Amino acid sequence: MEYMIVFKETQADFDRRPDDAYFGAWGAYIAALHASGITKGGNGLQPPHTATQVRVRNGQRQVQDGPYPDTKEHLGGYFVIEVPSLDQALEWAARAPCASTGSVEVRPVLPPMDIPHAT
Amino acid sequence: MNTRAAEAAALAARDTYGRLVAYLAWRWNDLAAAEDALGEALLKALERWPHDGVPAQPEGWLLTVARRALLQSARHEGVVQRLADDPVVRRLLPREGDAAPEPFLQAHPIPDNRLRLMLVCAHPAIDPSVRTPLMLQAVLGLDAQRIAAAFLVSPAAMAQRLVRAKQKIAQAGIRFEEPEPADLPQRTHALLEAVYAAYGLAWERLGGTGEQAAVSADLAAEALYLAELCVALLPADAEARGLWALLLFCESRRAARFVTAPDGSERFVPLHEQDTARWDHARIAQAHALLREAAALGRLGPYQLEAAIQSAHAQRAVTGRVPWGGITELYQGLLQIAPTLGAHVGHAVALGTAHGAAQGLAALDALPEAEVRNHAPWWVARAHLLEQQRRWPEAATALRHGMGLTEDPRLRAHLWYKLQALQAAPVTDMPA
Numbered sequence: 001m002e003y004m005i006v007f008k009e010t011q012a013d014f015d016r017r018p019d020d021a022y023f024g025a026w027g028a029y030i031a032a033l034h035a036s037g038i039t040k041g042g043n044g045l046q047p048p049h050t051a052t053q054v055r056v057r058n059g060q061r062q063v064q065d066g067p068y069p070d071t072k073e074h075l076g077g078y079f080v081i082e083v084p085s086l087d088q089a090l091e092w093a094a095r096a097p098c099a100s101t102g103s104v105e106v107r108p109v110l111p112p113m114d115i116p117h118a119t
Numbered sequence: 120m121n122t123r124a125a126e127a128a129a130l131a132a133r134d135t136y137g138r139l140v141a142y143l144a145w146r147w148n149d150l151a152a153a154e155d156a157l158g159e160a161l162l163k164a165l166e167r168w169p170h171d172g173v174p175a176q177p178e179g180w181l182l183t184v185a186r187r188a189l190l191q192s193a194r195h196e197g198v199v200q201r202l203a204d205d206p207v208v209r210r211l212l213p214r215e216g217d218a219a220p221e222p223f224l225q226a227h228p229i230p231d232n233r234l235r236l237m238l239v240c241a242h243p244a245i246d247p248s249v250r251t252p253l254m255l256q257a258v259l260g261l262d263a264q265r266i267a268a269a270f271l272v273s274p275a276a277m278a279q280r281l282v283r284a285k286q287k288i289a290q291a292g293i294r295f296e297e298p299e300p301a302d303l304p305q306r307t308h309a310l311l312e313a314v315y316a317a318y319g320l321a322w323e324r325l326g327g328t329g330e331q332a333a334v335s336a337d338l339a340a341e342a343l344y345l346a347e348l349c350v351a352l353l354p355a356d357a358e359a360r361g362l363w364a365l366l367l368f369c370e371s372r373r374a375a376r377f378v379t380a381p382d383g384s385e386r387f388v389p390l391h392e393q394d395t396a397r398w399d400h401a402r403i404a405q406a407h408a409l410l411r412e413a414a415a416l417g418r419l420g421p422y423q424l425e426a427a428i429q430s431a432h433a434q435r436a437v438t439g440r441v442p443w444g445g446i447t448e449l450y451q452g453l454l455q456i457a458p459t460l461g462a463h464v465g466h467a468v469a470l471g472t473a474h475g476a477a478q479g480l481a482a483l484d485a486l487p488e489a490e491v492r493n494h495a496p497w498w499v500a501r502a503h504l505l506e507q508q509r510r511w512p513e514a515a516t517a518l519r520h521g522m523g524l525t526e527d528p529r530l531r532a533h534l535w536y537k538l539q540a541l542q543a544a545p546v547t548d549m550p551a
Contacts, residue, residue, distance in 0.1 A: 021535050025522065032523025036493055091493075100528040 002040060002082050002109035003089040008102045009076035014047045025097040033079060033092065042079030073102045080109060135178050136260040137348075139185065141236035145295040147189055150239070150257060151285040156192070160184035233258060234352040235295045237345075241310040244291050249284045250313040251320075256281055258348075259341055268330075269320060269338045307353060311362045311422060314349060318342035318366050323527070325373055343370065350409070360413035361423030367406035368429035371399040377529055387533040395436035403433050421457040424449055428465070443473035460490060460497075468500045476507035495524035499534065506541065515541045 016022040026044070033039055048067035055062045067074050076098060083089050086106070093104040136157070143153035160181045174180040240254040252270060255261045267277035287293075298306045321339035324331060346363040353359045375397035377385040388394075410430055413423050428449045435441050450466035463486055471479015483491075483501055491497040498521030505514035518541060522534040 021532070024535055024538070025531055028519045028523035030523070032493075032520055035520065094526045095524055097528070097531070099526070 001085065001089075002080055003086070004078055004080050004107050004109055005042075005089065005093045005096070006078045006105040006107070007044075007076045007096055007098050008073035008105065009098045010073055010102045013076065013098055013101050014074070017047070022097060029096055032095075033081070038081045038083055038092075040080040040082055042077065042081075044077035045075060048074040076102070135181070137233050137236070137258040138231060139178065139182055140257055140260070141232035141295075142182070142230065143185055143189065144239075144257070145232040145235055147193075148295055150236075150288055151282075152189060152192060153185075154257065156185040156188040157181065159188045231352070232295065233348065235297060237310050237349070237352070238298060238306050239288060239293055239295055241306070241313045242288070242293050243306075243309065244293060245284055245287060247309075247312075249280050250309070251316045252277060252281060253284050254313050254345065255317065255338075255341060258345065261341070265334070265337075268334045269317075307349075307356055308358070308420075311349060311358055314342055314345045315362060315366075315422070317345065318369070322369060325376070339370065339373075342366065355416065357413040357416035357418040358420040358422045360409045360416070361420060361426050364406040364409040364413065365422055365426040365429060367402045367409070368426060368433060371402035371406065371433075372397075374399070380532075384532065385529045386536060387527070387530045389533070390432055391435070391441055398433070398436060400436070403436070406430065407433075419452070419456075421453060424453040424456075428453070441472075443469050447473045460486070460494060464494075464496045464500050468503060471504040471507065476504040479504045480508075493524055495521045497521075498524065502537075502541075511541060 013022070030044075051065075051067045053064040053066075053068070055064075081089060081092060083092070086108075089106050093099060093106045096104050098104065139157050140150075140153050143156060144150045147153055163184050164177070164181060168174075236257055237254055240257055241250045245253065252266045255266050255269075256263070263278035263281055264274040266281075267274040270277060297303075318339060321335045321337075321342060324335040325339060343363075343366055346359075346366050349356070349359040350363050372390070372393060375393035375395070376388060378388055379385055406426065407430060410423065410426050413426075428446055431442050431446045431449065447466065447469040450462060450469050453462045454466055464483070467479045467482035469479075470482055471477075480501065483497060483504070486497070498517050502514045502518035502521060505517060515538060518534060518538050522531055522538065525531045525534060
């Protein structure tokens with residue numbers, strides 16, 4: 001089963017990012033994740049203030065800088081992993097450094113859609 | 120049933136609750152009905168005792184009211200015949216509408232059926248993952264919400280698991296009777312395992328502050344109570360004493376397991392680095408005494424061996440050193456009867472410390488790769504032994520790997536701290 005594990009960090013986490021211990025913990029976690037051979041890709045992301053939101057309303061494109069306001073936790077990164085069951089996915093989610101400060105969302109990946117002419 | 124009110128009353132008399140549920144469940148052979156009836160009786164007590172005063176025999180009062188509730192529900196279900204053999208029920212019948220319960224207990228002291236109840240909760244037909252929750256509810260009267268908080272699942276999910284387990288008890292015809300003597304050791308082992316699981320769950324999350332810490336401290340206290348109860352109910356069982364001793368050793372180190380940084384965050388302290396002045400020496404003495412009593416019973420088992428390993432570590436408070444050779448032998452004994460991954464890793468560390476890191480590393484390497492690959496303690500043990508061999512870069516790599524597999528931020532902080540020291544090591548170790 002493929003799962004996406006989505007890391008949600010608090011603003012305090014983002015502020016701690018340059019901190020050796022916090023960043024070191026992420027480095028160790030991602031290295032262990034890769035070493036286990038279950039990763040199908042994923043990345044850490046730049047902090048939320050670098051985000052740009054796009055909406056199309058009434059045919060008009062609306063562009064806005066920054067993250068959605070009023071959220072305590074922001075997307076900080078994601079991985080897609082291939083593991084036998086949800087239990088293992090949850091175990092990896094719990095090991096993420098932001099699990100004890102923010103949260104980690106685990107979602108099964110949809111099977112590929114049956115799109116004609118898709119490769 | 121309003122479980123919150125029942126809990127308030129039950130916490131005041133934890134001992135009474137377990138006894139009454141055990142007795143009622145045994146008499147009616149229906150755990151869920153027994154709990155409901157006692158819950159109703161506790162509610163009535165909360166309602167009446169503030170006005171009427173606490174009765175002279177509170178247990179007898181509760182039992183009488185609970186029996187009446189059981190009888191009423193039994194009548195609705197048309198199974199009164201089932202109860203016809205119960206002389207006490209017959210005595211109750213004409214008094215059913217009477218609000219003043221009889222002083223039942225003076226004439227009929229309640230036999231202690233809690234062992235039967237606990238054995239039912241840990242019955243082989245019950246899913247192992249629900250045995251501990253079931254015991255916490257049936258014997259201690261904890262409500263599903265509190266149990267759910269301890270097990271980190273939603274209250275609804277926990278309530279559903281408990282209901283299903285009780286249905287299973289009823290449907291599978293699990294009787295509230297003593298098992299056959301031949302089955303008893305196996306059945307008591309499952310019972311002790313369920314108690315151990317309760318403590319293990321609390322242990323991982325003890326310390327710190329906040330709601331979760333309070334839940335863990337509560338659960339640890341409940342598990343210790345259950346372990347003590349097992350010793351009382353199984354006086355001839357050496358392993359029950361071994362388990363209680365083991366939990367007391369662990370409990371004695373609660374205050375020494377973490378240090379608090381200036382920013383308020385906590386860092387884990389490994390056993391052999393703990394400040395022994397912060398250990399609870401009264402608990403250690405109690406555990407030692409229990410372990411001696413267990414040894415006198417002459418039936419060795421895994422809990423006694425684990426407690427003996429803890430006892431050896433506790434010697435450091437007196438002698439200033441850890442008897443690694445003795446610990447290695449105890450682990451070898453443990454591996455013969457209970458070869459868990461944790462025991463293998465513990466053995467490798469003891470072996471490597473007592474007889475040279477190479478032997479310990481060989482023991483670690485002998486474990487199946489698939490089992491240890493994502494097991495943080497294996498990597499940390501490996502780092503520790505590599506460090507003894509002054510193979511700094513390899514030790515750092517293993518430590519970093521272990522850190523990446525660690526869930527507890529306090530443990531992660533400790534590993535980070537060690538990693539920093541390790542990465543500084545080659546510089547300080549190099550000849551000038």
